[in-house]
Amino acid sequence: MRTSLFLPLLLLPYALPAQDPAQYVKPIIGTQKMGHTYPGATVPFGMVQLSPDTDTIPYEMNGKYNPDVYKYCAGYQYTDKTIVGFSHTHFSGTGHSDLGDFLIMPTTGPLQLNPGTADKPESGYRSRFSHEHETAEAGYYKVRLDDHNILAELTATNRVGLHRYTFPQADQAHIILDLVSGIYNYDKKNVWTFVRVENDTLITGYRQTSGWARTRTLYFAMVFSKPIKQYGHQNLDSSVYKGFYRKFDQTSNFPEMAGRRITAWFDFDTKAGEQLQIKFALSPVSTAGALRNLAAEAPGWDFEAAKRKSREDWNRELSKVTVKALSENDLINFYTALYHTYLSPTTYMDVDGAYRGLDQLNHQAEGFTNYTTFSLWDTYRALHPLFNILQPRRNADMVRSMLEHYNQSVHKMLPVWSHHANENWCMIGYHSVSVIADAIVKGNIRGYDAMQALEACANTARYKKYDGLEYYMELGYVPEDKNSSSVSKTLEYAYDDWCIAQVAKKLGRTDLYNEFIKRSQNYRHVYDASTGFMRPKLSNGSFRKEFDVLSTHGQGFIEGNAWNYSLYVPQYPAEMIEMMGGKKQFTQHLDSLFTMHLPDAFFAETEDITRDGIIGNYVHGNEPAHHAAYLYNWTGAPWKTQERVRMILEKMYKPASDGLGGNDDCGQMSAWYLFSTLGFYPVCPGSTAYALGSPAIRSASLQLENGKTFTVEAVDQSPQNVYVRKVELNGKPLQQRFISHSDVMGGGKLVFYMSRKPTR
Amino acid sequence: MRTSLFLPLLLLPYALPAQDPAQYVKPIIGTQKMGHTYPGATVPFGMVQLSPDTDTIPYEMNGKYNPDVYKYCAGYQYTDKTIVGFSHTHFSGTGHSDLGDFLIMPTTGPLQLNPGTADKPESGYRSRFSHEHETAEAGYYKVRLDDHNILAELTATNRVGLHRYTFPQADQAHIILDLVSGIYNYDKKNVWTFVRVENDTLITGYRQTSGWARTRTLYFAMVFSKPIKQYGHQNLDSSVYKGFYRKFDQTSNFPEMAGRRITAWFDFDTKAGEQLQIKFALSPVSTAGALRNLAAEAPGWDFEAAKRKSREDWNRELSKVTVKALSENDLINFYTALYHTYLSPTTYMDVDGAYRGLDQLNHQAEGFTNYTTFSLWDTYRALHPLFNILQPRRNADMVRSMLEHYNQSVHKMLPVWSHHANENWCMIGYHSVSVIADAIVKGNIRGYDAMQALEACANTARYKKYDGLEYYMELGYVPEDKNSSSVSKTLEYAYDDWCIAQVAKKLGRTDLYNEFIKRSQNYRHVYDASTGFMRPKLSNGSFRKEFDVLSTHGQGFIEGNAWNYSLYVPQYPAEMIEMMGGKKQFTQHLDSLFTMHLPDAFFAETEDITRDGIIGNYVHGNEPAHHAAYLYNWTGAPWKTQERVRMILEKMYKPASDGLGGNDDCGQMSAWYLFSTLGFYPVCPGSTAYALGSPAIRSASLQLENGKTFTVEAVDQSPQNVYVRKVELNGKPLQQRFISHSDVMGGGKLVFYMSRKPTR
Incomplete structure (x- = not known):
């Protein structure tokens, strides 16, 4: 049983004081089990994510995957008892990982340069901590490090992490800068590390790794608020040739450190209660860039002011939505979800616009902010559509960033899963084209050339080396005997192709429209009418004999089984329903999905989610069926959408450390929550339509960048009144269960009349 | 016995046809045994040294030094029977090594991706070759690769290596680009390699290594003259995590290659006699920089024109000296020595001035050419003084480059042994200050601020972390029990300090003059009157008891024994002679040095030289006693200088592959040859004086950058007439055995009257 961690503020009726929505943000939500969120300090879309890491176990040992590491995608697990240190980069909610760069740990007592183990924290520099002495807020994190008697406080600007450590009296006060530590680390992940002690308060350097991102370098500049007494480093690769550097005692007060695996230490004298501050700036380009970022964003030493500023940054973004909720927990869920959607993509350029490209x-980013951390298989679904409403300017810059990636790509491909100047090739599809189509079709074209974007989309979709595309283009489907997860790929390529066709249509490129609208029909090739499921097909044209509709492994699907994935034709729901036997039969399929009872073996093999992330056989903790609950709108049973949506909202999102039923996936899970709570959802990004569901708030008003306000109101709202009796848009009854993007962006009012009973 | 490899051209009296002195350049000289020169193609002070590597054996195996590797400092040993390939960077004449970047090998037949072994060349891509089918000229190298039936030709611009391979008919013609191969390589030396196949003729990438240079990256752009048929790569670190790149068959036609140890291959069809050309541009900064260098320096495909241009570049520099020699071999020796002095330092910036700094x-180099490859312990002696005569503009830029190094140094130290944005800390002293003093005292101040240079010199000499300097500053000497090679260090610091004092004097900084002129006396602290030798002293002020005046190991010296090093007080020869017992006793010391017979054990432990590099106990193959033969000028026996110099010239420099008696050391050995052949030598760089010796030419005229001409003439010259009867400068008899720098730079004529008998 999960219970809220948060004491009620006793504010009724849970109306938001407009000036401080950040008070409802609880970064601790999702930090337990599968949420893979991090509790540390960051600003909206910030480059720095300064957050505690509670363990750093290796991703791979002796060449074999260590499944335990998966828990540490965000570096932090709520049930852990120790903190290893505070590192400056984290993914939010991913199901694979990297980063954890530049771990800082303040310690007292004898110098220790290895992290030690969780079961024996005194064996290393890590420290015990407890949640009683831990605070996680938007832009601020505080914890007491019990073993060292140090109070650690963190805040951040976009590119600078700010540390404030309150020490006890100590003649042995250390700051450890561990360049070996990292998330999803393993023996050979560190490629090179480099540290220069520029003077008695300034350190610069970089860390180069080969992990999920194959060739990644991140630079830093670090300033202490008081002079270093002495310093040194440990180099774990003592066998590496050291040349004539052997002339020096490099372990102590030698200002140039370099090697594959460096851990540096800096010593200070501290008085009781003395506060040592650190400003730690990042740059994708150079240590000089990091210094410029530092000077621009954190010139002084006023930690409190920086903390206030980061909260203001959050409030400015969060207050774009004003909500009246049914409970304070709902406010917490809502604003924490909004917070989570604003964590990624992340800024990836210096204050002067310099960034490292995929090449x-x-x-130099001219006239746009360059972003990275594109988890596109997840985020094309609801996150980027949400941005087209709440962050259109940023979303256009994200499109521009994707196009720059394309320009720099030797494959001439848009990003698949990219971060820090790398393409990770994670998951499937080419869903950049969905994000681009959604922006273009919704008229969010600024700072990039739509025709060039179309060309990028078309070339991406024609790159034969990519993941079965050659077969797909030849046969109309990906054959499972040639390329695994073939059904998922076929279905998603077909959807993406439809997106390209929409752009081509809008831009008058009939040739491309014809090419891709034809490909968008390819979903039909993997439908097996004899079973009623999408099914893996072989290159000889026959369906594969072995077929388990429940399993997610080796069945032609990824992160979803045939039950979930067979619903994946978002571009043609009506046609899909017809193909699958018509509305009645399809309704039965959907009903069964949500209600069937599954054996335990099923859960054991399902990735990225807990049992809590599943309702019946409906997997909400992964993304492929995120649109599924809304499909009842096409079967003539919208009330079933309404009850399912409200049920999912309640079961999958709780104001607790284990409140997320699956990976937040860079905000996609949270974006689903936000749309669904507001009463509408983008079933098919790339179209302008939103399917209506059942709003879970009393009211919400969205302050749009165009100066207009879009308001949602739920009349007769209550936890039981999950059904929608009628809907009015700007005072006029809506006949369809859909609204369009222009309805939202034009401002106006959407009123749901709620009811305890379905309106059939 | 060494004999000349070169057939006489039958030109009498060996007068130089002014337009083509390059005809006398024989890059093969010094490529056998200890010369450590390379025979490949380069231009004066060029960034690219494109040269064959005849073996690539590892520097270190299982953490232990492999002494055989020493032979391959320049990648090539004349007696080898196979060529591994052609790499783009080489040191000339060093006694330690690195580089050998980007090895290219053309092959036919089945694809082989490892080099194979010398005794079984068919086990890899290497090929047998013979000197009969090999030509090495200034700026051009040609060889037939017997195993592949390929004629390989190489030429170069400053930043671009040009390859022309004439293939047989082959449907399996390969170009191997081995990023693993390198000079002084070992298992972990490669840090990262990266290759992008940008299109079907253009490849870019980089190689990052940690060797002698600890953190070094070099970038390239490579263009083929015809499209690649297919390509791929081998990654030797298959255990490294590969992420989702596993989606692709990366071994074949996948355009992004990255890993610690990559070997790429590119396939072509070739017709019989078809020429495949490669242009291979380097950059210290980026692949984009390499592309700019390529576009600027090698836009077309006219190999013959490029070859002509490189020879013109050489002739322009070589023809600054016009020589009438005693024999054609002397012309060969002279111009090859001049060629060798123009190989280092090397250009280290892109055509647009961009370069990587020590930080x-x-x-961006504004208004100067940035140089690297500073082997200063060697080259301060005669090479930079030679540049102050023949290459003053370049030498001023070298000073500027050293000052930029200083500015970028976290130690605030001038370079010791630096290359490619790294300080290698090799050998001893801070001889940058000698180079700077020599330039300033001789008035060669341009493009840098002399006062800032003085400050850099002083700070360098006060950096206590460096190599015993703290003790030296406290005690007046380096104590052997605290820091080895203590006598060499004390003597050289004292000399360097004198250099700083000279600059201070010239610039009117009496404070610094007083500080450093005092330090320049420190040589006295290590003189042991009881033995008559410089001797290691302990921190308690007593001389160390154990003392072997012949050994070079563990005796307080480096690359020289007490016999040689005791002469090292170039700043005060007269005082030193006095201290060592006066002229008579000192003359005996010198005489013994040149004539004593040494046991074989002595040679076994002497570094960097062959037995040929030693005359008696005088070690010419190493540098510490390079001034020694000239010291007779101070003992009242200049005829002994004259006969010794001529003897050394004859014994140590021969027009043969094994013609150099020791490492050429980035041109220092050759600079000694040139000065001595011209009849004068800079015994104490940082002073304006040159000591006279015995010229070994009939006449020479030096075209100076200031438009003037300085001429040396030797009347009655012959191999036997090694003694100087009298000397006239501009028609007036010289009473002293010295001339000054202004005598040279003012133009004019120095006439030696030679004689078979000494003039006592």
Whole structure:
């Protein structure tokens, strides 16, 4: 049983004081089990994510995957008892990982340069901590490090992490800068590390790794608020040739450190209660860039002011939505979800616009903010559509960033899963085209050329080396005997192709429209009418004999089984329903999905989610069926959408550390929550339509960048009144269960009349 | 016995046809045994040294030094029977090594991706070759690769290596680009390699290594003259995590290659006699920089024109000296020595001035050419003084480059042994200050601020962390029990300090003059009157008891024994002679040095030289006694200088592959040859004086950058007439055995009257 961690503020009727929605943000939500969120300090879309890491176990040992590491995608697990340190980069909610760069740990007592183990924290520099002495807020994190008697406080600007450590009296006060530590680490992940002690308060350097991102370098500049007494480093690769550096005692007060695996230490004298501050700036380009970022964003030493500023940054973004909720927990869920959607993509350029490109060259972002951390298989579904409403300017810059990636790509492909100047090739599809189509079709074209974007989309979709595309283009489907997860790929390629066709249509490129609208029909090739499921097909044209509709492994699907994935034709729901036997039969399929009882073996093999992330056989903790609950709108049973949506909202999102039923996936899970709570959802990004569901708030008003306000109101709202009796848009009854993007962006009012009973 | 490899051209009296002195350049000289020169193609002070590597054996195996590797400092040993390939960077004449970047090998037949072994060349891609089918000229190298039936030709611009391979008919013609191969390589030396196949003729990438240079990256752009048929790569670190790149068959036609140890291959069809050309541009900064260098320096495909241009570049520099020699071999020796002095330092910036600094940041060279490859312990002696005569503009830029190094140094130290944005800390002293003093005292101040240079010199000499300097500053000497090679260090610091004092004097900084002129006396602290030798002293002020005046190991010296090093007080020869018992006793010391017979054990432990590099106990193959033969000028026996110099010239420099008696050391050995052949030598760089010796030419005229001509003439010259009867400068008899720098730079004529008998 999960219970809220948060004491009620006793504010009724849970109306938001407009000036401080950040008070409802609880970064601790999702930090337990599968949420994979991090509790540390960051600002909206910030480059720095300064957050505690509670363990750093290796991803791979002796060449074999260590499944335990998966818990540490965000570096933090709520049930852990120790903190290893505070590192400056984290993914939010991912199901694979990297980062954890530049771990800082303040310690007292004898110098220790290895982290030690969770069961024996005194064996290393890590410290015990407890949640009683831990605070996680938007832009601020505080914890007491019990073993060292140090109070650690963190805040951040976009590119600078700010640390404030309150020490006890100590003649042995250390700051450890561990360049070996990292998330999803393993023996050979560190490629090179480099540290220069520029003077008695300034340190610069970089860390180069080869992990999920194959060739990644991140630079830093670090300033202490008081002079270093002495310093040194440990180099774990003592066998590496050291040349004539052997002339020096490099372990102590030698200002140039370099090697594959460096851990540096800096010593200070501290008085009781003395506060040592650190400003730690990042740059994708150079240590000089990090210094410029530092000077621009954190010139002084007023930690409190920086903390206030980061909260203001959050409030400015969060207050774009004003909500009246049914409970304070709902406010917490809502604003924490909004917070989670604003964590990624992340800024990836210096204050002067310099960034590293996919081609490993330094580039200058002219007239846009360059972003990275594109988890596109997840986020094309609801996150980027949400941005087209709440963050259109940023979303256009994200499209521009994807196009720059394309320009820099030797494959001439848009990003699949990219971060920090790398393409990770994670998951499937080419869903950049969905994000681009959604922006273009919704008229959010600024700072990039739509025709060039279309060309990028078309070329991406024609790159035959990519993941079965050659077969797909030849046969109309990906054959499972040639390329695994073939059904998922076929279905998603077909959807993406439809997106490209929509852009081509809008831009008058009939040739491309014809090419891709034809491909968008390819979902039909993997439908097996004899079973009523999408099913893996072989290159000889026959369906594969072995077929388990429940399993997610080796069945032609990824992160979803045939039950969930067979619903994946978001571009043609009506046609799909017809193909699958018509509305009645399809309704039965959907009903069964949500209600069937599954054996335990099923859960054991399901990735990225807990049992809590599943309702019947409906997997909400993964993304492929995120649109499924809304499909009842096409079967003539919208009340079933309404009850399912409200049920999912209640079961899958709780104001607790284990409140998320699956990976938040860079905000996609949270974006689903936000749309669904507001009463509408983008079933098919790339179209302008939103399917209506059942709002879970009393009211919400969205302050749009165009100066207009879109309001949702739920009349007769209550936890039981999950059904929608009628809907009015700007005072006029809506006949369809859909609204369009222009309805939202034009401002106006959407009123749901709620009821305890379905309106059939 | 060494004999000349070169057939006489039958030109009498060996007068130089002014337009083509390059005809006398024989790059093969010094490529056998200890010379450590390379025979490949380069231009004066060029960034690219494109040269064959005849073996690539590892520097270190299982953590232990492999002494055989020493032979391969320049990648090539004349007696080898196979060529591994052609790499783009080489040191000339060093006694330690690195580089050998980007090895290219053309092959036919089945694809082989490892080099194979010398005794079984068919086990890899290497090929047998013979000197009969090999030509090495200034700026051009040609060889037939017997195993592949390929004619390989190489030429170069400053930053671009040009390859022309004439293939047989082959449907399996390969170009191997081995990023693993390198000079002084070992298992972990490669840090990262990265290759992008940008299109079907253009490849870019980089190689990052940690060797002698600890953190070094070099970038390239490579263009083929015809499209690649297919390509791929081998990654030797298959155990490294590969992430989702596993989606692709990366071994074949996948355009992004990255890993610690990559070997790429590119396939072509070739017709019989078809020429495949490659242009291979380097950059210290980026692949984009390499592309700019390529576009600027090698836009077309006219190999013959490029070859002509490189020879013109050489002739322009070589023809600054016009020589009438005693024999054609002397012309060969002379111009090859001049060629060798123009190989280092090397250009280290892109055509647009961008270069990587010691701080690992990219910098822009404004108004100067940035140089690297500073082997200063060697080259301060005669090479930079030679440049102050023949290459003053370049030498001023070298000073500027050293000052930029200083500015970028976290130690605030001038370079010791630096290359490619790294300080290698090799050998001893801070001889940058000698180079700077020599330039300033001789008035060669341009493009840098002399006062800032003085400050850099003083700070360098006060950096206590460096190599015993703290003790030296406290005690007046380096104590052997605290820091080895203590006598060499004390003597050289004292000399360097004198250099700083000279600059201070010239610039009117009496404070610094007083500080450093005092330090320049420190040589006295290590003189042991009881033995008549410089001797290691302990921190308690007593001389160390154990003392072997012949050994070079563990005796307080480096690359020289007490016999040689005791002469090292170039700043005060007269005082030193006095201290060592006066002229008579000192003359005996010198005589013994040149004539004593040494046991074989002595040679076994002497570094960097062959037995040929030693005359008696005088070690010419190493540098510490390079001034020694000239010291007779101070003992009243200049005829002994004259006969010794001529003897050394004859014994140590021969027009043969094994013609150099020791490492050429980035041109220092050759600079000694040139000065001595011209009849004068800079015994104490940082002073304006040259000591006279015995010229070994009939006449020479030096075209100076200031438009003037300085001429040396030797009347009655012959191999036997090694003694100087009298000397006239501009028609007036010289009473002293010295001339000054202004005598040279003012133009004019120095006439030696030679004689078979000494003039006592």
